[in-house]
Amino acid sequence: MRINHSLAIISLLVFIAIYSCSPEEEDTILPTAESSAFEEDTTPPITEAAPFTFEYNLHSSLDKHGYFKDSIQSILPALNNLMPISPYYDSSTKLQINGVNIYSWIREDVFKPFSSIIGETEQCICGEVDNHLVMSLEMSEEYDFNDGNNFKYALLAHEFFHVFQISKSQGFDQSVFWMIEGQAATIESLYMKEYIKDSNYLLNFLNQDSLEDGIKNVEEYESYEGFFKSLPQYGDISVFMNLALAKVLQEQGNTEKESFLMIFENYWESDPNQANWKTKFEQVFGITISDFYQRLNDFKTNPETLIPEISLSDIFQNN
Ligand SMILES: [Zn+2]
Incomplete structure (x- = not known):
């Protein structure tokens, strides 16, 4: 018992030694482990912000589409380089919350293989596990891996942006559909246009037959x-609304x-909740929600004029 306990301590010390050079651990472990070093200097140590981590739980049912398995692990960090996410306290x-755990599988091959950890989820940011958000990416062999179907890449951009x-x-305190989902769909569309060279993807969101009726029921x-x-x-007029x-x-x-930065970043940084989101909207955007809803009528006849000239990377690069 005691030997095991000592081994555990040694393992822990080795772990601290190995990881103490990483910014993440400097924040939490070094000031405690080496407290005497800071006794005379009252200035807090300068530490870099801990990185937001991405941990992958990719089921073997995806192995036959290894390229997509690789894409999940390359696209999400690349998006995080473009739009850095920071750990936060909810x-x-x-x-x-220090990161996101990604779970993915093919539904025709296996039934919800991570349900004991994340529940019976489909495609969502749903809940937390071990101080990480859960990103559930249930894929369909028939739909997602059909020739030429690139929705699976749009899905990565979409779910990434929800985490952003x-x-x-610092955690959602509201559930305003057109802001949350309309923006994620806008981001996925800009991603498809720039990286998958699919401009029709965005156009399809704007070509709604019932735009006028949608606005009446906005x-x-x-x-x-x-x-x-x-x-x-x-x-779905939510992309139209965000582009307007x-x-x-x-x-x-x-x-x-x-x-776009006001929409994608500043609005969320105002920390809107269900009770104050319209006030926050007016503060950030300088227009009341009812005036904005009226303005939608100005764009309904030619919604394609709303297509952004700027690319996704130009919105966020050097920001
Ligand atoms: Zn969504």
């Missing part, structure tokens, strides 16, 4: 429930890059 759940939004607002898009009720009748917002911000004198 004061609602009282949880420190959540981290910027408040339905404020909730997930309202969205699912409206989808069969008016389609970017246009309105440019009319106010902001550059295209500034406008």
Whole structure:
């Protein structure tokens, strides 16, 4: 018992020695382990922010599509280089979030292989495990790996951006559909245009037959429930709404890059909640939500004029 305990301590010390040079551990371990070194100097040690980690749990059912398995592990860190995510403390759940655990499998081959850890999830950012968010990527052999179907790459950009939004607002305290999902769909569309060379992907979001009816019922898009009720009748106007917002911000004198950064970053940094999100909207964007909803009518006849000139990488690069 005692021997095992000593071995455990030695292992721990070796672990600390190996990892103490990484910024993540400097924050948490060094000041405690070497407290005497800091006794005379009252200045807090300068430490780099800990990195946000990505941990992969990719089921063997994906092995036959090894290229996609590799893509998950290369695209998500590349997006994180472009749009860096930082660890955060969620004061609602009282949880420190240091990264995201990614789970993926092919549903025709295996039934929810990670359900004991993450529940019976599909495609979502759903819950937390060990101070990491959960990214569930259930793939379909029939749909996702059909020749020429690139939705699986859009999905990576989409779910990555949810993690970005959540981290910027230090945990979601609201569920405004058109802001959350419309932005993730905008990001995935810009990703498809720039990296998969698919411009129609974005265009398809804007070519809605019932745009006018959607705008008349725009408040339905404020909730997930309202969205699912409206989808069969008016389609998904949430990308249109975010691109219209970017246009309105440019009319106010902001550059295209500034406008998108206000939408994708500043809004979330204002930490909106269900009670104050309309006030935060007005503070960040300088227009009331009702005035903005009225402005949507100005773009309904030619929604393709809303297609951004700026690319995804130009929005976030050197930011
Ligand atoms: Zn989503």
